[in-house]
Amino acid sequence: MNGSIRIIGGKWRGRKLSVLDKQGLRPTTDRIKETLYNWLMPVIQGSHCLDCFSGSGSLGFEAASRGATSVTLLEKDKQVAQLLNKNKQLIASDAIDIYHTDTLAWLNKPASKQFDIVFIDPPFHQSLVAKTVSLLEHNNWLKPSAYIYIEAEIEHDLTTYIPNNWHLHREKTAGQVHSYLFIREDN
Numbered sequence: 001m002n003g004s005i006r007i008i009g010g011k012w013r014g015r016k017l018s019v020l021d022k023q024g025l026r027p028t029t030d031r032i033k034e035t036l037y038n039w040l041m042p043v044i045q046g047s048h049c050l051d052c053f054s055g056s057g058s059l060g061f062e063a064a065s066r067g068a069t070s071v072t073l074l075e076k077d078k079q080v081a082q083l084l085n086k087n088k089q090l091i092a093s094d095a096i097d098i099y100h101t102d103t104l105a106w107l108n109k110p111a112s113k114q115f116d117i118v119f120i121d122p123p124f125h126q127s128l129v130a131k132t133v134s135l136l137e138h139n140n141w142l143k144p145s146a147y148i149y150i151e152a153e154i155e156h157d158l159t160t161y162i163p164n165n166w167h168l169h170r171e172k173t174a175g176q177v178h179s180y181l182f183i184r185e186d187n
Contacts (some may be wrong), residue, residue: 105133
């Protein structure tokens, strides 16, 4: 464990959680996280959230701290998933469920639950965003007016695969990362 993330708002504000130093693991910066949660402030309370590539857990733990009813974290790396479980025990939250699983395999089945807010922040340069978006939409994982947050490398072009009923609500560029917040409209 070579680092930590900080929960910046809500009931666990200021709490630090351990993070493994692993290649491809990019915890969302406090600055980006603060902007995102300002965007989500009207809808986070009582929401059901899905963190597709949870990594450090920065987005998911923040959602739970700020009043989400449930937060589902998906993580493929076994060591990272184990650390997420330790961090969950540290804050003693019943709102968080952590699954050590491949996100694309998990989403590639009919939805067992629908989500209000979905975070898509995968490892860069692996073409995971397009596949994730497709599975979320086609397998009915999203509530009709869901918010979908995507973090992608700055040169990534989302326009070729974002569904027509997803409308760009906000976007921001910080360094090499471009952040998007879409709102899904029921057809």
